[in-house]
């Protein structure tokens with residue numbers, strides 16, 4: 001055995017992702033991001049920025065919401081507002097759920113994270129309904145029927161969605177140890193292409209959240225942005241999804257631990273802030289269009 005690091009521990013000289021922050025140490029960057037999020041200025045006339053997490057069951061959607069809650073809701077405690085499935089458990093029916101994000105005992109972020117609980121693969125939801133969700137036609141807590149899109153006489157159908165009802169950012173969630181698990185083969189792949197085309201045409205920001213980066217096997221998670229294997233894994237997702245590398249967000253969620261970790265907090269805060277910024281850009285652009293312009 002030599003002193004050569006394993007493939008999962010090879011570092012580049014310079015970080016492959018530059019942080020738009022003035023500080024460089026993890027606890028300081030965490031604090032700076034917390035400030036940015038807590039003082040976030042929403043553009044346009046919407047009450048909330050809507051972020052949709054789309055991904056297969058077990059890709060870590062609920063875990064990400066929990067990591068954000070832990071990172072934001074004060075120190076020294078793991079917070080789990082969302083139920084996380086045991087690795088082997090059966091998934092439940094696909095249902096749309098909005099999660100509020102608490103920042104103190106009385107205050108919330110102006111953000112709604114929508115998660116489609118139990119999405120087995122993209123076939124679990126009719127492709128028209130993914131478009132309907134993005135267009136704001138489906139209300140919170142709607143249970144999907146994979147064979148039929150939402151009916152206009154359903155109580156969870158929204159007849160005339162406004163900007164504040166639409167999704168302002170769509171995040172494809174995948175696990176880093178198997179990013180292509182994001183999609184099943186065949187029809188689901190075709191379905192994803194169709195969704196991507198609709199979202200791209202509507203200029204809705206699209207990101208990839210690559211959870212479970214720890215499963216790549218690195219020893220030191222604090223060097224994630226200099227780690228060669230993490231970079232290559234993100235590049236793989238970038239090519240697969242035809243998105244810029246900056247839109248691929250590596251993540252390590254809280255899973256079993258009892259106490260918070262500043263690197264996991266930092267990753268959760270950075271990824272959440274990035275999603276909020278993209279959603280905000282979209283809302284800003286849409287709000288700048290004069291009324292009736294697109295009629």
Ligand SMILES: Nc1nc2c(ncn2[C@@H]2O[C@H](COP(=O)(O)OP(=O)(O)OP(=O)(O)O)[C@@H](O)[C@H]2O)c(=O)[nH]1
Pocket residue numbers: 055056057058059060061062063064083084085086087091092116117118119211212213214215251252253254255
């Ligand atoms: N090692 C590791 N495990 C993770 C990570 N994120 C999530 N997990 C585990 O992956 C499993 C599934 O996580 P969930 O958050 O329930 O996944 P989900 O996408 O919400 O799944 P559905 O609700 O069925 O759609 C759980 O056992 C989590 O503990 C991570 O970053 N690293």
Ligand SMILES: [Mg+2]
Pocket residue numbers: 061062063083084085115117118
């Ligand atoms: Mg879940």
